[in-house]
Amino acid sequence: MCLGIPAKVIELYETNGLKMAKVDFGGVIKEACMEYLPDVKLGDYTIIHVGFGLSILDEQEAMETMELLKQIDALGAEGIAA
Amino acid sequence: VKYLDEYRDADLTQKLLAEIKGTVTRPWTLMEVCGGQTHSIIKSGLDRMLPAEINLIHGPGCPVCVTPLELVDKAIALAFRPDVIFTSYGDMLRVPGSTRDLFAVKAAGGDVRIVYSPLDALKIARDNPKKTIVFFAIGFETTAPANAMAVLQARAQNLPNFTVLVSHVTVPAAITALMDSPDVLVDGFLAAGHVCTVMGYWEYEPLAERYKIPIVVTGFEPVDILHGILDCVRELESGTCQVRNAYARSVTRNGNGPAQVVIRDVFEMTDRAWRGIGVIPMSGYHLKDELAFFDAEKRFPEVQSIDTHESPLCISGLVLQGRKKPSECPAFGQQCTPQTPLGATMVSSEGACAAYYRYGRYANH
Numbered sequence: 001m002c003l004g005i006p007a008k009v010i011e012l013y014e015t016n017g018l019k020m021a022k023v024d025f026g027g028v029i030k031e032a033c034m035e036y037l038p039d040v041k042l043g044d045y046t047i048i049h050v051g052f053g054l055s056i057l058d059e060q061e062a063m064e065t066m067e068l069l070k071q072i073d074a075l076g077a078e079g080i081a082a
Numbered sequence: 083v084k085y086l087d088e089y090r091d092a093d094l095t096q097k098l099l100a101e102i103k104g105t106v107t108r109p110w111t112l113m114e115v116c117g118g119q120t121h122s123i124i125k126s127g128l129d130r131m132l133p134a135e136i137n138l139i140h141g142p143g144c145p146v147c148v149t150p151l152e153l154v155d156k157a158i159a160l161a162f163r164p165d166v167i168f169t170s171y172g173d174m175l176r177v178p179g180s181t182r183d184l185f186a187v188k189a190a191g192g193d194v195r196i197v198y199s200p201l202d203a204l205k206i207a208r209d210n211p212k213k214t215i216v217f218f219a220i221g222f223e224t225t226a227p228a229n230a231m232a233v234l235q236a237r238a239q240n241l242p243n244f245t246v247l248v249s250h251v252t253v254p255a256a257i258t259a260l261m262d263s264p265d266v267l268v269d270g271f272l273a274a275g276h277v278c279t280v281m282g283y284w285e286y287e288p289l290a291e292r293y294k295i296p297i298v299v300t301g302f303e304p305v306d307i308l309h310g311i312l313d314c315v316r317e318l319e320s321g322t323c324q325v326r327n328a329y330a331r332s333v334t335r336n337g338n339g340p341a342q343v344v345i346r347d348v349f350e351m352t353d354r355a356w357r358g359i360g361v362i363p364m365s366g367y368h369l370k371d372e373l374a375f376f377d378a379e380k381r382f383p384e385v386q387s388i389d390t391h392e393s394p395l396c397i398s399g400l401v402l403q404g405r406k407k408p409s410e411c412p413a414f415g416q417q418c419t420p421q422t423p424l425g426a427t428m429v430s431s432e433g434a435c436a437a438y439y440r441y442g443r444y445a446n447h
Binding site: 002003004006008016017018025026033035036037038045047049050051052054055057058059061062064065066069070072 | 083084085086088094097098101116117118143145171198199200201202221222224225227228231235238239274275276277279280302305309328330331332333338340341344431432
């Protein structure tokens with residue numbers, strides 16, 4: 001139920017007074033409501049849950065986390081190899 | 083796909099597993115709160131790759147599973163009415179009520195429709211002005227902004243034939259109930275990443291302090307989950323109990339402000355019954371009085387007291403509290419299968435029993 005999937009915003013428009021978007025889930029295009037993401041821009045990646053954007057994925061944070069994880073010392077890895 | 087593939091990377095997964103193995107010195111029991119995380123863990127086999135010291139137990143974070151039987155029975159009674167179109171997220175349809183499920187109502191001719199979004203239910207209301215639309219508004223904080231927006235839009239678009247059957251629950255109340263129980267099993271929590279996307283994680287800071295327990299905001303892919311476990315184990319091994327954020331690309335401390343405003347505009351806190359667990363004080367939402375017009379329970383007051391019958395064999399309440407693993411249930415895979423479920427945990431896409439059955443965790447290992 002709390003499944004949220006990253007999707008890229010490819011079109012922004014308004015329907016019934018609601019801020020809406022076409023979003024691309026790696027090739028599958030769906031409509032989602034962007035009312036909760038007032039700053040969303042074309043090209044942003046968002047977490048979509050039951051047809052609503054809940055967050056704009058933060059590229060800087062994602063890169064920093066990835067760097068941190070990749071720097072993890074290989075000390076433990078030797079343990080697995082042994 | 084960006085933001086998915088790199089978090090499923092096999093080399094990085096191995097590296098993190100090795101780091102966890104190198105960090106852990108004694109047994110720890112961690113609970114992943116969200117059923118989506120449970121499925122990810124079992125599907126990817128992380129439960130079998132982690133060092134033996136790490137015992138993952140599965141939490142109550144499956145809204146379909148904790149929706150009380152009384153409300154499921156009410157939903158079924160409403161769905162049978164010829165003047166109603168009953169709309170729901172698909173997961174709810176196979177949840178066993180006292181005598182049948184919503185699919186059985188559909189098969190018997192009831193107008194039961196699966197929707198992907200509550201906005202789809204609004205469209206059905208617009209297209210069918212002579213019917214009353216009941217939308218089964220279940221969920222944790224993640225789903226509350228969407229369900230709340232549907233109610234506000236029904237009012238704004240003048241759709242008086244739209245109603246909601248509300249069963250909303252919240253995570254901090256569940257953590258409190260688990261930690262206040264007499265025999266606490268949990269050493270650390272992996273908090274649900276999408277609940278925190280909406281609500282932030284400041285609410286968890288007093289809980290971590292009060293119960294001296296680390297809480298790590300965790301995502302859903304294998305790398306995210308191992309990152310959460312590693313942070314939690316580091317806290318435990320160093321004797322600290324902070325709230326940490328291992329899902330920073332989506333979660334901030336304060337969460338999504340506009341979504342929280344709409345939740346507060348539509349809902350207020352109330353006591354809620356959790357299926358298999360019981361009533362937890364101030365653990366969920368109901369519609370505010372000024373929106374009671376859209377409350378399906380008030381629109382159809384005749385659908386009130388319903389005699390509920392839970393299967394005496396089902397131990398899903400213990401499973402939802404992490405006290406039993408699905409494979410420890412005598413009925414698991416015997417009397418209870420996805421085809422003949424005794425409890426909601428066997429049919430929900432976030433239910434622990436469904437994950438154990440689907441990915442072959444038939445016995446303890």
